[in-house]
Amino acid sequence: MLLGMRDDEEMGRITLAQVAERAGVSISTVSKVLNGRQDVAAPTRVKVERLLEAHAYRRTTRSAREAPLIEIVFHELESIWAMELIRGVENVAKAHNAGVVLTESGTRHAPGPEWMEAMLQRRPLGVVLVFSTLPTEVKQQLRSRSIPFVIIDPAGDPDPDVPSVGSANWNGGLAATRHLIEHGHRRIGIVTGPEDMLCSRARLDGYRSAMTMAGLEVDPDLILFGDFHVEGGYDRATEMLSRPHPPTAIFAGSDLQALGVLEAARAHGLRVPQDLSVVGYDDVSIARWASPALTTVHQPLRRMAEEATQMLMRLRAEEPVSTRLELATSLIVRKSTASAPTGSPAGRGGARS
Amino acid sequence: MLLGMRDDEEMGRITLAQVAERAGVSISTVSKVLNGRQDVAAPTRVKVERLLEAHAYRRTTRSAREAPLIEIVFHELESIWAMELIRGVENVAKAHNAGVVLTESGTRHAPGPEWMEAMLQRRPLGVVLVFSTLPTEVKQQLRSRSIPFVIIDPAGDPDPDVPSVGSANWNGGLAATRHLIEHGHRRIGIVTGPEDMLCSRARLDGYRSAMTMAGLEVDPDLILFGDFHVEGGYDRATEMLSRPHPPTAIFAGSDLQALGVLEAARAHGLRVPQDLSVVGYDDVSIARWASPALTTVHQPLRRMAEEATQMLMRLRAEEPVSTRLELATSLIVRKSTASAPTGSPAGRGGARS
Incomplete structure (x- = not known):
């Protein structure tokens, strides 16, 4: 059972029988809707879902059919992050003898309805979602079935209404830029992520602060x-x-x-790190394998997924959890950074086209 | 039901009741063993498993509890292959409204017993194993529960006793080497995989044949x-x-x-492809992202996993399947290969240390 679930009556919450009565259907029909069964007409299903939502219904018993499964849902499995996150969930699931169900589903903003339906039938122990904010109906559907859920949000813009795990983007930007400044660089460029993502903004602000604190102009x-x-x-x-x-x-x-920056340098006839220093962000395995190996900001993706999965388990055990957990980032120095080229800081010529 | 399962009586196969009688236990105990339940003493479990195996028992009914899940089991999830294979299984599973359960388990040669136990409780539609050969007991345990299974075997050394999907390694080696020969290379080195893996051998033999057919000496x-x-x-x-x-x-x-070859070239002050051409194998995404982008042999990992999952579905539907399916490989030309450096083919000096 989840937090607060023993107190249904006192909190004036609705029972299954009351939902059935108000919807004008049998209790077994309401139960079918809760379990994601397909043999309920769509209008009935919508009516029942609305009543469940309006009255903040919470299932009070866990079914014997509940499977020892933990679900992880991605928008984009292509992401180079995906494997690290899967590893983290898998590590904690294994310790609880649970299998990991993997789904790539939906848009950037929400898991798709096919997933929701199939998941309700599977009745997992809990769900880890790699999304930033979730639509109200998704949250409500999970809550009414008492399925705990946690967001992993490397984008840094989490739904305040859902427990989430992220990492310290601003500090990452600061550390990367300071490292370059310490190596004598004065003209430091930044190619950051999309303008509308908070993680890009936070890293950029870390960069700005490092520059400003070192008395350097931000061009x-x-x-x-x-x-x-x-x-x-x-x-x-x-x-x-x-x-x-x-x-x-x-x-x-x-x-x-x-990696794109390395290729641009190569196309310009610039050697990394002698002519150009490059710092990455994430520290996924390709950073180690690049030529030269990338100095990068380590984002603890596996740890983030482990924490998220442990949060699920704590939610199930009715233990308190933080609404937002932000793990530290750290700079990993490899071979793509070196002292700034000597001579006029902005005056290198070379083979630039 | 699986192939041949309607004929149990005629084939003289043992029934559940007969297994129970011979083991001196109740039918419900045998059933618990079949379902991977933990409340059976270990010696009883071993006795029942041995009887099931000795008499080639096959479950003849599928349980109502059977979950719409397909399992994929890896020895090593770190593998750069893993994500492509997961994608392939996921594609076909989605079309069948099934979830994908992912497990990293066991040694290079067999999935671990924890997986077997948990999987028997989950009762999936079928299992895709990324292993070469499987121990007899693993095959027997899956067969006695009538759970179809297929091997994805990029190593090229499949168990002849299990349906498997691989790819054409020899042809891949041939195509890569021919491409280099066509660009005027005469001294072509090969850094292949482990000596004891058939896929390494097959690629090496493809290389040898290309060299020999072009009248070139193999050094x-x-x-x-x-x-x-x-x-x-x-x-x-x-x-x-x-x-x-x-x-x-x-x-x-x-x-x-x-990627390691690219880094070695960089350390030797050699430019790729002007001073040294490099061909990879697999065509995973890092090949596209390398600097320069790698010319490589495309191994259709996603297609291989799709085929394997479709084979599972055909096995379930009692349709005939091939025991071994080998998909074609193809050469993808990118930027890491070019004409051989002019001058004496073996006489380049340069910055080599």
């Missing part, structure tokens, strides 16, 4: 928003490196973008 | 076995590039090894 020409993908990193870095006063270092918003 | 100094990892690729390439007569091209046994 707006050296701040470009990207899309977290290789091609975006390549395009933005090409733009910066083609300018009359190119940077001597670029801080990328993701390791994928950093 | 044993330019054949090194590796381990499919970045570090192995780096070490072996460093060894080759440090020789008095280094190759002008290296064919790596995996994309990860190819």
